[in-house]
Amino acid sequence: MTPAEVNETYHAFTVLQEISPTNSGTLDGTTISVKDNILVKDVETTACSRILKGYKPAFDATAVSRLRAAGATIVGKTSMDAFGFGSWNLNPGLDYPIPKNPRFPGKVPGGSSGGAAIAAATLPNHVALAESTGGSIETPACCCGVIGYCPAYGAVSRHGLISYADSLDKIGIMAQAVDQLIPVLNVITGPDSMDGTTLQEPIKLSAPEKLRVGVIKEGMHDVAQEVQEAVQASIKKLGNSCEIVDISLPITMKYGVAAYYLISTSEASTNLARFCGLRYGQHGNPKHKGFNEYFSSIRSEHFNTETKRRILLGTYARMAGYRDAYYVKAQAVRKAIRKEYTEALEKVDVLVSPTLPIVAPDIEEATKLTPAQTYAMDRLTVGPNMAGLPHASIPVSKQPISILATAQTDGALLAFLKKIEAQ
Amino acid sequence: MNTDTVEKVARLARITLSEEEKKQFQQDLTEVLQAFSTLDDFSGDATPDSMDVPLREDTPGNTLPPEAVFQTMHEEGFFLGPRTIE
Numbered sequence: 001m002t003p004a005e006v007n008e009t010y011h012a013f014t015v016l017q018e019i020s021p022t023n024s025g026t027l028d029g030t031t032i033s034v035k036d037n038i039l040v041k042d043v044e045t046t047a048c049s050r051i052l053k054g055y056k057p058a059f060d061a062t063a064v065s066r067l068r069a070a071g072a073t074i075v076g077k078t079s080m081d082a083f084g085f086g087s088w089n090l091n092p093g094l095d096y097p098i099p100k101n102p103r104f105p106g107k108v109p110g111g112s113s114g115g116a117a118i119a120a121a122t123l124p125n126h127v128a129l130a131e132s133t134g135g136s137i138e139t140p141a142c143c144c145g146v147i148g149y150c151p152a153y154g155a156v157s158r159h160g161l162i163s164y165a166d167s168l169d170k171i172g173i174m175a176q177a178v179d180q181l182i183p184v185l186n187v188i189t190g191p192d193s194m195d196g197t198t199l200q201e202p203i204k205l206s207a208p209e210k211l212r213v214g215v216i217k218e219g220m221h222d223v224a225q226e227v228q229e230a231v232q233a234s235i236k237k238l239g240n241s242c243e244i245v246d247i248s249l250p251i252t253m254k255y256g257v258a259a260y261y262l263i264s265t266s267e268a269s270t271n272l273a274r275f276c277g278l279r280y281g282q283h284g285n286p287k288h289k290g291f292n293e294y295f296s297s298i299r300s301e302h303f304n305t306e307t308k309r310r311i312l313l314g315t316y317a318r319m320a321g322y323r324d325a326y327y328v329k330a331q332a333v334r335k336a337i338r339k340e341y342t343e344a345l346e347k348v349d350v351l352v353s354p355t356l357p358i359v360a361p362d363i364e365e366a367t368k369l370t371p372a373q374t375y376a377m378d379r380l381t382v383g384p385n386m387a388g389l390p391h392a393s394i395p396v397s398k399q400p401i402s403i404l405a406t407a408q409t410d411g412a413l414l415a416f417l418k419k420i421e422a423q
Numbered sequence: 424m425n426t427d428t429v430e431k432v433a434r435l436a437r438i439t440l441s442e443e444e445k446k447q448f449q450q451d452l453t454e455v456l457q458a459f460s461t462l463d464d465f466s467g468d469a470t471p472d473s474m475d476v477p478l479r480e481d482t483p484g485n486t487l488p489p490e491a492v493f494q495t496m497h498e499e500g501f502f503l504g505p506r507t508i509e
Contacts, residue, residue, distance in 0.1 A: 278504055294505040312438070312448055319435070333462065335468065336468065371451045372454045376458065
């Protein structure tokens with residue numbers, strides 16, 4: 001299929017526009033789509049929210065400029081839940097269509113990087129540039145049956161990424177095969193003077209001879225039977241070449257979702273304060289209104305429901321009188337989660353669980369979930385995102401069911417993915 | 424969370440809610456916070472996580488040309504904003 005056909009059938013793109021490479025290199029012949037919260041110079045970039053309609057950035061994000069300099073051709077910007085706020089891509093901004101799952105018709109495409117997952121699933125020799133804050137690469141990869149790869153926090157520069165939650169946002173990629181990931185990772189990772197949080201060390205691609213795989217015990221509890229069976233069958237097949245042990249992550253699995261949502265929405269509620277009808281995107285007629293009335297009118301008219309909900313939650317969690325009980329407590333939990341992962345990855349090379357606790361839901365089923373129920377679906381993906389470790393989702397079934405793997409190094413993670421891919 | 428709190432939070436966030444939205448968000452956020460009350464059980468080290476972000480030197484360097492930076496202005500040479508003086 002061509003990008004135009006993919007868009008016509010699945011509504012995967014917010015902008016279809018071919019952008020040439022700036023140089024020739026290791027990615028000659030590779031096409032790349034860019035999630036709509038990552039800046040591409042002079043191409044409308046809205047994070048799939050109506051409030052940014054008309055905004056055309058003055059520069060490329062670092063990841064984009066590196067890809068273009070390595071020979072990649074960009075084919076367009078992909079759909080997402082507005083600002084990354086969603087697990088199913090059912091929350092694109094007002095006026096944007098809901099994308100459709102190409103491999104499992106009727107199922108959600110997954111979010112927030114749903115358009116990226118669709119592009120990766122349908123376009124030949126294609127790698128989709130996406131972004132994860134709490135599961136936005138892993139979940140859509142699972143729903144659309146592709147590989148979703150999220151490097152460690154800081155491995156890829158966030159310069160030119162529209163922030164959701166700065167301490168959690170990570171640019172990553174999606175593709176159909178593991179071998180497609182490595183050349184792109186080699187290009188997009190590495191220090192960047194424009195982002196002080198980038199890691200100074202290059203990613204480590206070496207892997208141990210025999211992988212030690214830790215199955216997260218709590219990650220197999222309260223999981224749909226089909227999911228449990230598919231994941232266990234896949235792990236069983238690894239038994240010949242890997243050492244398999246059980247690992248417990250009680251803090252992550254009990255408190256992860258609450259801590260993640262309180263931290264991420266707190267950060268989002270401040271990050272989105274800049275969208276108020278002055279500097280970026282939509283603006284109104286300010287001549288007859290006071291500041292508060294003007295800002296409120298623009299934000300109320302153009303933010304969608306989930307964006308408003310998360311801004312309210314984050315604002316509440318930071319308010320005097322509630323801050324210690326929510327935001328500060330969540331940060332203490334996050335510290336404990338990072339420690340739990342560090343200790344677990346001293347015992348094993350890779351930690352595994354299902355990506356989603358259920359088979360990717362039908363659109364109708366997902367629409368009926370309350371916000372609290374939807375947030376709870378992220379319980380297996382928020383851990384590695386909060387720990388800032390490299391992790392990936394890879395299909396293990398003919399249904400939309402995947403394994404989520406987390407490692408200390410990219411080398412161990414990629415070696416694990418190769419083993420699953422070979423099954 | 425009661426409706427007064429929803430209104431207060433929305434006012435702080437510069438979002439004007441319809442009556443229907445107030446009711447909906449009051450219900451949603453109450454349910455979400457109820458689910459998150461699991462944090463009350465957390466008894467580990469209460470010191471919050473901290474992430475040290477190294478700052479770059481504040482030195483002149485190559486930046487975007489002014490015409491690129493100001494291309495999002497709504498009128499030539501200006502960002503339009505509400506009146507500050509009546």
